[in-house]
Structure formats: structure tokens, C-alpha cells
Amino acid sequence: MNKMGLFSLRLCTGTLVRWAGLYPYSIRACTGMTKLQIDEEVAKLLELKAQLGGDDGKHAFVLKTAKGTRDYNPKQMAIREKVFNTIISCFKRHGAETIDTPVFELKETLTGKYGEDSKLIYDLKDQGGELLSLRYDLTVPFARYLAMNKITNIKRYHIAKVYRRDNPAMTRGRYREFYQCDFDIAGQYDPMIPDAECLKIVHEILSELELGDFRIKVNDRRILDGMFAVCGVPDDKFRTICSTVDKLDKVPWEDVKNEMVNEKGLAPEAADQIGEYVSMQGGMDLAEKLLQDLKLSQSKQACAGLTDMKQLFSYLQLFRVTDKVVFDLSLARGLDYYTGVIYEAVLTQSSPTPAPPAQQNGAVGEEGVSVGSVAGGGRYDGLVGMFDPKGRKVPCVGVSIGIERVFSIMEQKAEASAERVRTTETQVMVASAQKNLLEERLKLTAELWDAEIKAEVMYKKNPKLLSQLQHCEDTGIPLVAILGEQELKDGVVKLRTVATREEVDVSRAELVEEIKKRTL
């Protein structure tokens, strides 16, 4: 064995030992795991096995999807389609157009937009030509699109997959390939009107998806910055202190204060002052109160943010959504590019998801995503300017629906429900109890297709009636059109309702209308 061989063997053994330490497999350890979690573990082990290779040194072929990705089976697709339809209907109701951008961008288009997270960007191999990367979100391609086409006004949605080389946690809905579902309004308008529409949209979508009760937290970057200023945070620490505040929905105040003071070197008094502000929640009244606050009102920025917050709430009242919206000074949101209002929607009921251990303690949840967060967004007036050669700004405000989490919840709801998820829309099965009627079945099926009826027929010369009916039961087809010698002679079809087993003779001429009537 040469040195290389030895080296790789040692590497692999090292991996194995590490894994064995992390995963002491016993039935006892496995109890309490969900099926999904077990699948995930199995996938990890198979991957490990593939890395180790076979005993005979022959490379074992692994039948799997790439780490952190998944196929969608027909049932998941049916749920996905339903969720998309609800969301897209809402976007269209608000007069939005849609665009699409390529899955990869020039590497330099993404450079300098994601800070530390840039290490999570997937690069394509240099095969000659341009250096390319898979898109990391839909916002940067949107900004690139606006600048490239010199568009200054658009209301658009974009639903597409994005890619992050993150540590996957598939049981918690964190994938390396996942959907984003963005709605944005670009353009110079009177303050807070498009911002209010974004919140109205979140309200509509979450209500229509029936995910349970929710709350939309709202804040403003200018209020946060003003608050930091009057509390004595040095200018150059605004962003890093803001990141710490962002953790408040996951860790208790003591830990946040500790990080501010001990890790980030903030004076304890400054931290305490921040602590007072970030415990405040309310509505328009809170904005009014804070405009009178002796300390906070000294900040011009904060006053501008608070005045806009009042304006926002007045529009939200007209939109009748204030029942769910709360002005929450602890909301910070991680992304650097926000410049004004920010918001985040959280589910307030515990979801049917089995909560991971950390979540049960009411503390740490998903990294970077608060427990139950299903939508988020805000105003970013500077991003498009980063792409414009002359730095011309296009003000933008937008919202992103946390669609993967919505899928997870909907899948679990479907799993728990007695109702079967149909994966086809077939209205009628063309069947026969007798032999040698394949031609007649095919002819009738084609007639139905041509009349825009969704119809299926078995690809067998002489299938059993029972197996034809069983297929209907299995896939939820509501009707069966049964052909026999007698029916053909009489010019009729026996139309059977699968649920009730009722059968009636319907004339061929009236069959299409009858099927349409029964499957409205």
C-alpha cells in the first residue's frame, strides 16, 4: 500500500471514529426519532459507507441525492402546488408581475453582498470561461436585474430555488437547496404605503394557509440605530450590537447582555439602557410614547423611524391587519442591507413538528431563524445602487415567505389528517369487466380526453375489474365509466361512483356533461 492509500485509510477511520462517537446506535437511542430523522441518519451512514468504499477496494455506487438536497415525491409536489397556488394568487391579487433569473450568476455579482456567509456560496468548477456561483438568495439577482435593465419601478414576485453550503438539518427543514418566495416593490413612493402592503400580504398569506395563529413583529433600522446612539453605543459597534440584539428571540436577555458587555466590550450601563428599550412592545401608542421619550427623541434618526412607524400603523388600520401586528423594539434581523422598516412573522401556536431538544427549553432554535419564523423582510434602499455604475438608488421594500417551513407544516398536517392527498386530478377511470374490450376502452378514453375530461385507462388488454376499481380507491379517482357488451349495444356507459358504489346507465351522448356535473 502506498502512502496515499495509507493516508486516505487513516482519514476514513478518523471519520468513522468521530461518527461512532456522535451516533451510538442502539434501539434505545433511536426511540423518539421521527421517520424523517431516521431517514436522515441512514443517509448519513450510507454516505459514510460510500466514503469508506467496499472491502474489495472497488468503489461502491451510491444511489442517493446530494447531501442536503431531496427529491419531491408526487405527494409532496401536490402539497407544494397547493401552497404555491395560495401564495401566487395573493401576489397576483396585489397586481404583481413575476420574473425569473438564471440559477447561477457571475461570481463577482454575489461578491461582497453576504459578509461572512459568503463561505456558504456554491461555486461552479472553472471549466474555462466565466467564474460562476449558484445564487444564494433572490434579492441580489433582483437588484442586479433592476440595475442591468435600468428599471426604477416594479412590483414583482419570484419563487425559485437558492443554494447554501450550510450544515443541513433536514428534519428541521434546513436544506442546501431550498425555495425562496419573494415579493418586492421597487420605486420612489410616498412613505410607508408599499411597506404597509407587504405586511398586508403577509397577513393574507398566513391567514389563507391556515397555519394557526401568528404575530407580525415590526421595527425600523433607524429606530434601532437611534436607540443605540442615545444609549451610548459607539458608532462602529452599531452593526455588531444589532446582531446581538437579533438573538433576543432565541436566548434570554441575560445572555444577550453578557455578550454585549463581555464579548463586544459595551459599557454595562449602555447595555442596561438597551435592555429597557428592547423589552417594549406595542402599537401606534408605543410609537407616540417614544416620540415623547426624552432620551430617544434626541435622535433624529429614531424620530424619523417613529414618525414613519405611526404612519405605517395608520395604513395598517385601514388594511384591517393591526390585530396581528406588534411594534417590537427587540426585532433586529441579521442582514446588513436593511435601511428602514423591518418585520418578521412568527407562528404563536406550537406547530405539530416534534420540537428539537433545544427548542423545548424555550431557548435556541434554528441558527439565524427564530423558532416559528415563517416570513420576514424589510426596506433596503441601497442594494440596487451597489450594481449601478453611477450608484443610482432604487428604493425597495420586500418580504420573503419561509416556504420550506410552510411545506414542512403542511406535510405534517397532511400526515396527521385522515384525508388522503391526491397526487393526480383524474376524474374518471375507463374500465371494463369483460375481456377483449381494450379497443373500446381506448376509444372512449380518447373521446373523454378530447372533451377535456381527465381520464385514465389501464395499459392491459384484459385487466380485472377489481384491479381497476382498486386503482381508483388507491388514487382517489371518484368515477368509473364501465363498458360491457350490453352497454355498447345500448349506446350507454355504466357510471359508477367509487365512494358509494352506486351505478347508473348514462347515454354516450350525455357522458361528458354527467362527469363534469359530478366532479365540479
Place this chain on the structure above:
Amino acid sequence: MNKMGLFSLRLCTGTLVRWAGLYPYSIRACTGMTKLQIDEEVAKLLELKAQLGGDDGKHAFVLKTAKGTRDYNPKQMAIREKVFNTIISCFKRHGAETIDTPVFELKETLTGKYGEDSKLIYDLKDQGGELLSLRYDLTVPFARYLAMNKITNIKRYHIAKVYRRDNPAMTRGRYREFYQCDFDIAGQYDPMIPDAECLKIVHEILSELELGDFRIKVNDRRILDGMFAVCGVPDDKFRTICSTVDKLDKVPWEDVKNEMVNEKGLAPEAADQIGEYVSMQGGMDLAEKLLQDLKLSQSKQACAGLTDMKQLFSYLQLFRVTDKVVFDLSLARGLDYYTGVIYEAVLTQSSPTPAPPAQQNGAVGEEGVSVGSVAGGGRYDGLVGMFDPKGRKVPCVGVSIGIERVFSIMEQKAEASAERVRTTETQVMVASAQKNLLEERLKLTAELWDAEIKAEVMYKKNPKLLSQLQHCEDTGIPLVAILGEQELKDGVVKLRTVATREEVDVSRAELVEEIKKRTL
């Protein structure tokens, strides 16, 4: 300047010279170019400029999409949505489910599936972990999905983007990122029934898309192989001679014969015999005639193919699609994995596309795609077995709609038509002629949204009525709900029809019903 610098400068200059030779820009040279072609040239030049860098040595930032890719603007998206809806409706009418797979696969999943074309696969950079490649088509991921999940029966469609590092020709609809739109039936069934359904689907889709007249050519790999055998082609030359035959829709017989004899070393008599067969076209009658053919009937394979061809035509008669289907012995199709029936649909009318020069000569068209080809497919009974550890086969037959070409044609039709393509579905604009009515406009708009009316409102405190009406004209919004002091007092809204400028007062209580009635 160091050696590296000199070297790259010389490289760039070389590129420039080559380009200058190819593209002698003058107004004269540009006449006859379409806008799209010009855009493409501009993009190429900008790319070149970026490679050259700025005069000051500073890297110029290029605002563009990756080579061979494009954004879809709202108008293109509206057309794309319409095309997809037509196609998906057809797939659903035939009882198909849908699945989705990740955009990248393990590199080894794609290895050994595409022969020489493997060099066109996009690889991801090795950033640690698995080696990944972007999917090249949807068929291999489908086969991987079936084998991985041990699925032996499914009727599924899959519409998604695939990636090929090919030489892009964007004016002719050849991109590096493009959609595939596949429908496949997997399972062991009685012969030719699912195969016939695939052809019925092509017939339905092409008819419904109204692309003009079309023809579906059908052949069978077994008939081709039998023909090669009886004409004296050595066994090991079947595939390569088949590839040459595949060019018959693009180059005249003389050139094909020349390639067979001079490049591939076939005996001229063998080539001449092939030449006789591949000139034959017909229907069921031709299949019957060839079953009696003294030479061809000596091949068991050919007889099996011809018997199935007869069967196929009998089903196609029941499906009433024989008007467009022709049994054509010259149809070969490039892909290795076909094992039975193969087909390809071509448009027979010249499309509104300005034909590229080569096409005008009636000879060479798109590399690998025959002129006007809009769908293709066939039976591939061996592919899934390549993924199964025990080699278990799952017979499959499928069809792929050439959706990018369909998009191009639809876009050109839209361009030529007087009718405007709407990019939103907004039914009504909530407007006002008077000042200080923003709140009332927002309130009414929210009422309409809540009643599921698609409504827009301007994000301005006091927009001019003219600009509100202009927006309706520009975007095709058919109705305007106008609010004024008097209307508010009377509890009515002035409902204006944009096209006719007619205005009627409608009571607030009846507004939703009235809008629904007028925008059915």
C-alpha cells in the same frame, strides 16, 4: 510588465483580432440582424471588454447574466406561464403525477450516461464533501429516482431547467440553461399502449399551442437495427451508422452516404441498400409491406418492431391522431438509450423566426436538433436498470416537449400581434381625481383584496387622475373604481371601463359583484 502580464495581453489581443475578423461592424453588416441578434452581439462584445479590463488596469464590473443564460422579464414570464398551463393541463388530463429532483446530482450519477456529450456537463467546484454536477437532462435523474425508491410503476411529468456547457446560440433558442418538459410512463404493460398515449399527448399539446401544422415521425430502434443487419452493416457499426442516419433531416442523402462509406468504412452497396429503406414513409400499410419484404423479414428484430408498429398504428387510429403521424424509416434519433419505438414532432410550416442562413438553404439547422423539431422521445427499457444494484429493469417510454423553441415561437407571435401581452391580472384600479383621499383609496382597495378582487392602488398621496388612467392603459387594467367626495357621501363608486371610457355609479355594496361580472 512581467511575463504573465505580457502573455495575457497577447492572448487578449489575439481574441480581439479574431473577433474583429468575425465581426466587421458597419451599419451594412448589421442590417438584417434582429434585435435579439444585436443584443447577443453586444453581450459578446461587453464580455470581451470585461476580459480586456479597463485602461487603468482596474477590473471593470460587468452587469450581465452568465454566458448562455438569460433573465425572463414579466412579458416572457406571462408567455411561459401560458405555455406551461396548456402543457400541464394536458399531462393532468392523462392522469400524470409530478416529481421534482435537485438541480445537482452526485457526479457519478451522471457519469457514463451521455457518451461524448459528457464534456458539456457543468461540474461544481470541489469545496469539500461530495463531487457534484448540474443535471444535464431530466431522464437520468428520473431513472435514478425510480431505482432509488424502487418504483416500478409511475406516470409522471417533470418541468425544470437543465444545464449544458454547449456553444450557445441564443437567437436560435439554444441556451446553457434551458427548460425541459418531460412526460414518461414507467412500468411493465401490454405492448404499445403507453407508447400510443405519448403520441396522443404530443398531438394534443401541439394542436392546443397553435404553432401551425405539424407531423410526428415514428420509427423503432429494432427496425433500424434489423435494417442495418440485413443491409450488411457489421454489428459493431450499428450505433455509429445510426448517428449518421440521424443527420438525414438536415443533410441530403449524398452527404450521409459519403460519411457512411468514406468516414465510417461501410461498403457502398450496403449504404445504397440503407438508402432505399430510409427513403420510405407511410403508415400501417408500410409496416405490413415491410413485414413481407424478403430481406427485412429475415431479421427477427425488425419483424418484432414492425409488428409493434402495426399495433401502434391501430391504437393511434382509436386515438384519432393518424392524420399527423408518419412511419418514417429515416428517423434515427441520437441517444443511445432508446430500445424500441422512437418519435419526433416537427413543424411543417415555416415559423415566423428569421431563418439563419444555413437554414435558408434547406440544409443544416441546429446542431443535433432538426429544423422545426418541437418534441421527441421514445422507449428506453434499460436505463433504470443501470442504477439498480441488481440490474432490475423498469421499462419506460416518454416524450420531451421542446419548450424553449415553443417559447421562442410564442414570443415572436406575441411580438407580431397587435394584442398586448398582459403581465398582471389586475381587474381594477382604485383611483381618485381629488386630493386627500389616500386613506379612502387604501380602505376600498383592502376591501376589494379581502373579497378576492385583484386590485391596485397608486402609492402616492395625491396622484393625478391622468397618471392613474395611464397606468391602466399601459398595463391593460380593464376597470377603474373612482372615489370622490360626492361618491363617498352617496355611498357609491364611479366604475369606469377603460376601453370605452363609460362610467356608471355602483353602490359600495354591489361593487364586488359588479367587478366580478365585468371581468369574467
